[in-house]
Amino acid sequence: MSFKDLRQFLDYLAERGELVTIDEPVDPRYEVAAYIRKSSDLGGPTLLFKNVRGFDMPVVGGVFCSPKKALLALETTDHREAVARFAAGLHEPIEPRRVASGPCKEIKLVGDEVDLTRLPICTYGEQDGGAYITVGVGISKDPETGVPNAGMYRMHYYDRQHTGLRISPYADLHVMLARAEAQGRPLEHAVALGVDPLVQLASQAHVPYGTNEVAIAGGLRGEPVEVVACETVDLEVPATAEIVLEGRLLPGERRWEGPFGEFTGYVSPATNSPIFECTAITMRQGAIFQAGLTGAPVTENHVLKFLPLEANLLAALRETYPGVTDVNCVPESGEFLVVIALKQRYANEAKNVLLNALGSVVHPKMVVVTDDDVDIHNMTQVWWAILTRCQPAEDVIIVPRAAGGQLDPSAPAPFTNSLMGMDATRPFGKPFPEVVRIPGVEQVPDFWRRLGARG
Ligand SMILES: Cc1cc2nc3c(=O)[nH]c(=O)nc-3n(C[C@H](O)[C@H](O)[C@H](O)COP(=O)(O)O)c2cc1C
Numbered sequence: 001m002s003f004k005d006l007r008q009f010l011d012y013l014a015e016r017g018e019l020v021t022i023d024e025p026v027d028p029r030y031e032v033a034a035y036i037r038k039s040s041d042l043g044g045p046t047l048l049f050k051n052v053r054g055f056d057m058p059v060v061g062g063v064f065c066s067p068k069k070a071l072l073a074l075e076t077t078d079h080r081e082a083v084a085r086f087a088a089g090l091h092e093p094i095e096p097r098r099v100a101s102g103p104c105k106e107i108k109l110v111g112d113e114v115d116l117t118r119l120p121i122c123t124y125g126e127q128d129g130g131a132y133i134t135v136g137v138g139i140s141k142d143p144e145t146g147v148p149n150a151g152m153y154r155m156h157y158y159d160r161q162h163t164g165l166r167i168s169p170y171a172d173l174h175v176m177l178a179r180a181e182a183q184g185r186p187l188e189h190a191v192a193l194g195v196d197p198l199v200q201l202a203s204q205a206h207v208p209y210g211t212n213e214v215a216i217a218g219g220l221r222g223e224p225v226e227v228v229a230c231e232t233v234d235l236e237v238p239a240t241a242e243i244v245l246e247g248r249l250l251p252g253e254r255r256w257e258g259p260f261g262e263f264t265g266y267v268s269p270a271t272n273s274p275i276f277e278c279t280a281i282t283m284r285q286g287a288i289f290q291a292g293l294t295g296a297p298v299t300e301n302h303v304l305k306f307l308p309l310e311a312n313l314l315a316a317l318r319e320t321y322p323g324v325t326d327v328n329c330v331p332e333s334g335e336f337l338v339v340i341a342l343k344q345r346y347a348n349e350a351k352n353v354l355l356n357a358l359g360s361v362v363h364p365k366m367v368v369v370t371d372d373d374v375d376i377h378n379m380t381q382v383w384w385a386i387l388t389r390c391q392p393a394e395d396v397i398i399v400p401r402a403a404g405g406q407l408d409p410s411a412p413a414p415f416t417n418s419l420m421g422m423d424a425t426r427p428f429g430k431p432f433p434e435v436v437r438i439p440g441v442e443q444v445p446d447f448w449r450r451l452g453a454r455g
């Protein structure tokens with residue numbers, strides 16, 4: 001059984017003490033963001049704001065404010081199991097099923113009724129250029145093949161019917177817009193806000209161009225995601241979305257979008273960006289608006305990415321290096337740091353693994369490879385391995401001027417990073433001191449419970 005909508009997931013979080021309802025009035029300008037920031041920093045709960053100043057609509061923020069929430073979206077608290085489940089979904093997509101109608105059609109606003117000021121669009125950072133929609137799943141179809149694509153692209157609120165849209169040159173949507181513009185046509189685009197958590201996670205999957213990420217969500221779920229046809233554009237959206245914005249990206253038109261507090265933790269300047277023109281808004285009764293924070297790690301911008309990236313990189317590396325046992329796309333590093341555990345098969349294999357991971361879709365800035373006896377999700381152990389198994393003069397690779405770690409403020413020019421790999425494995429086939437062993441540690445699995453029983 002998986003969550004059929006965001007509301008079911010919020011109930012599930014509440015049952016586990018992972019959601020708190022806030023009845024006091026909060027301001028959509030900075031205050032919602034400040035609460036989410038605090039909860040993200042403390043590994044705290046998702047926040048349901050019932051009383052947002054100036055709006056009847058509740059706001060939920062921090063749905064993915066801590067890594068645990070991403071595991072819970074897959075109904076587990078075990079990291080490895082979550083990665084395995086994500087990998088299974090990635091490799092067995094299930095195409096969405098079109099249904100006649102759904103909850104997201106309960107309220108329909110078209111024509112002059114389209115008014116984005118009805119939505120409690122939040123302002124996050126002090127330096128931001130305005131209010132932003134940040135965690136909508138944006139859906140478009142390739143203008144030539146008609147294959148749908150989904151991802152998250154932030155939207156800078158301009159007026160009742162217009163927003164900016166930031167599209168990274170790495171994103172598939174970038175290719176789609178370029179194809180539509182080459183034909184001189186607008187690109188239809190629909191944004192589903194407040195969708196079930198697996199659709200949100202699947203939107204971050206790095207799948208080949210021509211794969212619909214909503215089908216990945218189906219694969220994760222083990223059954224198709226139900227989708228409904230839009231009112232004003234030829235697109236399908238998840239039927240249980242809280243809010244759907246339908247519209248199109250205007251060909252050849254650009255406007256200043258930004259500045260914005262990025263996932264790197266730094267503000268990036270305004271750039272000339274495509275414009276989204278909204279042609280319809282549809283909603284559920286009692287719709288909940290989903291807000292999402294971006295900024296210094298860890299925020300939901302990082303948490304939404306690490307599972308898809310780990311599942312992807314693990315599968316890709318294993319094709320060539322079957323000894324890779326685990327991958328950590330460290331959320332606290334904004335995925336600039338990747339740690340890999342390897343059961344070595346031959347001398348210097350770790351260096352090849354490093355080079356492969358540095359050039360992967362993750363675009364990390366630093367990669368560390370350790371032996372498979374290291375728990376790479378425990379940074380204390382990772383540091384121990386680096387400091388005891390790596391000789392910097394021999395085992396560190398530095399690659400000058402490569403495209404990686406996007407928006408890295410220390411990069412001298414866009415797509416111009418230097419990358420670093422650290423081989424923190426023992427020399428293959430050579431003697432190396434044994435690791436200290438304490439017999440019986442594994443036999444104390446219920447340590448805290450035993451202490452509690454004694455106290
Ligand atoms: C909260 C959040 C916000 C994001 N904002 C943007 C954005 O504004 N622009 C962008 O290109 N990618 C953004 N991303 C990353 C893309 O959604 C992600 O790379 C996705 O896989 C792109 O899909 P595509 O390659 O199918 O277009 C964001 C991700 C998250 C989790």
Ligand SMILES: [Mn+2]
Nearest residue numbers: 149150172207
């Ligand atoms: Mn895609």
